[in-house]
Amino acid sequence: MTIEFRDLKRQYQTYKSEIDQAIADVLKSGTFIGGEPVKVLEKELADYVGVKHCITCANGTDALTLVLLAWGIGEGDAVFVPDFTFFATAEVVAYAKATPIFIEVDEKTFNMDPQKLENAIKEVISEGKLNPKVIIPVDLFGLPANYPEIEDIGLKYELLVLEDGAQGFGGHINGKRACSFGHAATTSFFPAKPLGCYGDGGAIFTNDDELAELLNSLKVHGKGKDKYDNVRIGMNSRLDTIQAAILRVKLKAFIDHEVKDVNKIAAVYNKELNEIVKTPYIPEGYYSSYAQYTIKLKDGIDRENLINELNILGIPSMVYYPKMLSEQMVFNSTKVNKDVKLNISSKVLALPMHPYLNGDELDYIISEVKVAILKIEANN
Numbered sequence: 001m002t003i004e005f006r007d008l009k010r011q012y013q014t015y016k017s018e019i020d021q022a023i024a025d026v027l028k029s030g031t032f033i034g035g036e037p038v039k040v041l042e043k044e045l046a047d048y049v050g051v052k053h054c055i056t057c058a059n060g061t062d063a064l065t066l067v068l069l070a071w072g073i074g075e076g077d078a079v080f081v082p083d084f085t086f087f088a089t090a091e092v093v094a095y096a097k098a099t100p101i102f103i104e105v106d107e108k109t110f111n112m113d114p115q116k117l118e119n120a121i122k123e124v125i126s127e128g129k130l131n132p133k134v135i136i137p138v139d140l141f142g143l144p145a146n147y148p149e150i151e152d153i154g155l156k157y158e159l160l161v162l163e164d165g166a167q168g169f170g171g172h173i174n175g176k177r178a179c180s181f182g183h184a185a186t187t188s189f190f191p192a193k194p195l196g197c198y199g200d201g202g203a204i205f206t207n208d209d210e211l212a213e214l215l216n217s218l219k220v221h222g223k224g225k226d227k228y229d230n231v232r233i234g235m236n237s238r239l240d241t242i243q244a245a246i247l248r249v250k251l252k253a254f255i256d257h258e259v260k261d262v263n264k265i266a267a268v269y270n271k272e273l274n275e276i277v278k279t280p281y282i283p284e285g286y287y288s289s290y291a292q293y294t295i296k297l298k299d300g301i302d303r304e305n306l307i308n309e310l311n312i313l314g315i316p317s318m319v320y321y322p323k324m325l326s327e328q329m330v331f332n333s334t335k336v337n338k339d340v341k342l343n344i345s346s347k348v349l350a351l352p353m354h355p356y357l358n359g360d361e362l363d364y365i366i367s368e369v370k371v372a373i374l375k376i377e378a379n380n
């Protein structure tokens, strides 16, 4: 059996007629930037998330950059990011000429540890060199970060909170949806994300009317009353009309069944694997969109060995992420939290996960993971 890590072809086959029709409609309309599909999608996304404004843009990295630009973040500012996330979360901070401060993550949730965050804020304040400005929590692997505590810390120290929900779209905390936390939130429609398009795409969510207006200007060259009246320095960052049309079909499937399906699959994985590996920890009241199904291997299980064993059996697995951000060479000169847990990145392994994984495939993966781990343990 050969299994896809994330089977986008199967999703396309399931919705082929609707997606083909949506693309054909855009081609016929002759409008390829903006237009009705983008406007309608923004409304649908905002309604689903439960916020006033959705501003689509070219990708999830631009989404973060646009918010930092709108907030005027730059040199001398400290921005707090988790040490364990995709590079872009910290890249946008450095790109804005601000300083990323890496915060240790909780070993169970893999998300920013609120206590460590507060310690780091206090340290930056007492050093007096940088101005603490923004916290960017990440909903890693689909699990919303600890917003109840992080938002309190934000209030206490008067910092802005920007939710990086690139992986979190579809999750919630007690019914409050991912991408509705903080002062603004962003997501990505990169094809492999929980809600993906057929290329690059991204969006920003906020309840702040002024911020929404500013973002709509910044994403189109700092436009004033129109594109040729430029009142500020902005960017060119828009979601293509074709991508918006595709996303409208996919959003429906996402809401109808896809998020539920990945949660059903996760429940089976959890039940079958929890004795031999650490399965994902979902706190009470939290719901994950399972952008990844990430297990943590026990001490003594050689990860490379396991990856190879699974590969031979047609089971792909991925290491998200092989390095902590503070270990990335480009951030070497940046200030690093001294007691960062470097062991997390060496122990994690993501298994195939997507809404179209069928029962036979799931059983096969589970039994082969068990066999492979037992074999590695026996040879130790």
Ligand SMILES: *Cc1c(COP(=O)(O)O)cnc(C)c1O
Residues within 6 Å of the ligand: 059, 060, 061, 062, 085, 086, 088, 089, 138, 164, 166, 167, 187, 188, 189, 190, 200, 201, 202
């Ligand atoms: C994917 C991702 C991004 C960037 O999104 P792009 O659309 O690829 O630019 C940012 N943050 C996190 C946590 C991501 O996973």
